[in-house]
Amino acid sequence: MHIRTARALRALSVVAAAGALILTAGCSGGLAGGGDSGSGSASGPIKLGMLAPFSGSESAFGNYMKNGAQLAIDEINADGGIDGRKLELEVQDDGCDATTAVAAANKLVTDGVVASVGGYCSGATLPTLPIFNEAKIPMVIPAANSxxxxxxxxxxxxxxxxxxxQQAASAVKYAQKSGAKTVAAVNDATAYSKDLADSFAQQAKDAGLTVDVNAVITPGENDYSAVATQLSGAKPDLVYWTGYYQEGGLIARQSKDAGFSGTFLVGDGSVDAKFAEIAGKGYTENVLGTFTQTPDMLKGADKWIADYKKLAGADPGPYSTQSYDAVKVVAEAMKTAKGTDFDGVVKALEGLKDFKTLAGPLTFMPDHTRSGGGFVIVSIDPSSGKFVLKDDLQG
Incomplete structure (x- = not known):
């Protein structure tokens, strides 16, 4: 998400807020010792914190993340926990909003969490980094990926x-695989979207493709005829929209009405059944997306899906598996570190080698990103509007 950023936030203001919070985080309640609940001691429950959107335009993802994490916690606890200590999940709504996220992060610290397994919108996650860092709380972020x-x-x-x-690289790989010679990028100027579009444009140029358009729109509007006309006139073989589904569905529709007939590729912030609903019938035949695999796309995931449905009473969705994996990864690091000490857990995370996750073997690179992105190409099922696996980009 990851994806992701607050709707009205711009990249510059988010970075500035993050820097300012380094100065203010130490003044917030409970930051010095991670709270007084006992979760940071050698006994009692081990509290994991999760920030996710349960309100706002991206609220559909909050429960997916919470339930995925809870499923992992239930499994770990059923197996004896960590050195006999049970895990507990503390959840706060960040609304994909930077200000809300800061308050929610401080609440988690005050509540005594010893690790964070949340983070969906990049713009909301970014200003929480110095807060958790000041409190010596490691973060394993499941969705946000700016x-x-x-x-x-x-x-x-x-x-x-x-x-x-890594996501931009998968988009370029598909553009080349599909025979595209000319491409375009469109973003909404938010941190995640601009970052992804700029990376795509640069990697496309490096790969020998021609970038006809690199446009920016204002989110929250209803009329995107200007960029639609621009795409129709340039006629790129493929356009990569890197924002969210609300605007993406409108741009796809209005661009097709304006005469654009190429491939409309979208980033993971738009991969949701609501995209097809917004675009309308007859406007999604040329729509594809870059995404990490959802449970229904994973081989041998039937039992996991059944367990999730038993817990949640609903089907799993995007970032449920990544949140599940985040908990498993943190728990493994705590077992290796023989406790919740920040330095020990960080060292254990850095030392993970091909750790088994639903998304495949996990090894962290020196910059603490996972080796290989795991992105695939998805398309829209016309009968349901849901995105389904089209090309795993292997071979």
Whole structure:
């Protein structure tokens, strides 16, 4: 998500807020010792914190993440926990909003969490980094994947999801595989979207493709005829929309009405059944997406899906598996570290080698991103509007 950023937030303001919070985090309640609940001691439950969107435009993803994490916790607890201590999940709504996320992160610290397994929108996750860092709380982020998260170079930040650079590489790979010679990029100027579009444009140029358009739109509007006309006039073989499904569905529709007939590729922020609903019938035949695999796309995931449905009473969705994996990864690191000490857990995370996750073997690179992005190409099932696996980009 990852993806992701607050709707009205711009990359510059987010980075500035993150820097400012380094100065203010130490003044927030409970930051020095991670709370007084006892979860940071050698006994009692081990509290894991999760920030996710349960309100706002991206609220559909919050329960997927929470339930995925809870399923992993239930499995670990059923197996004896960590050195006999049970895990507990503390959840706070960040609304994909930076200000809300800061308050929610401080609440988790005050509540005594010893690790964070949340983070969906990059713009909302970014300003929480210095808060958790000041409190010596490691973060294993399941969804948010902007390169800005990596650029902070904080010791306790690890990304389960592939980065924007890796996602852009998958888009370029598909463009080449499909025979595209000319491409376009369109973003909404938010941290995640701009980062992904810029990376795609640069990698496309490096691969010998011609970038006809690199446009920016304002999110939250209803009329995108200007960019639709621009795409129709340039006639690129493939356009990569890197924002969210609300605007993406409208741009896909209006671009087709304007005469654009190429491939409309979207980033993971738009991979949701609501895209087809917004675009409308007859406007999604040329729509594809770059995404990490969802449970229904994974081989041998039938039991996991059944267990999730038993817990949640609903089918799993995007980032449920990544949140499940985040908990498993943190738990493994704590077992290796024989406790919840920040330095020990960070060292254990850095030392993971081909650790088994639903998304495949996990090894963290020196910059704390996962080796290989795991992105695939998905298309829209016309009968349901859901995105389904089209090309795993292997071979």
């Amino acid at each position: 390169n800005e998260l990596v650029k902070q170079k904080l010791p306790g930040v690890f990304l389960i999801n592939g980065t924007g650079t």
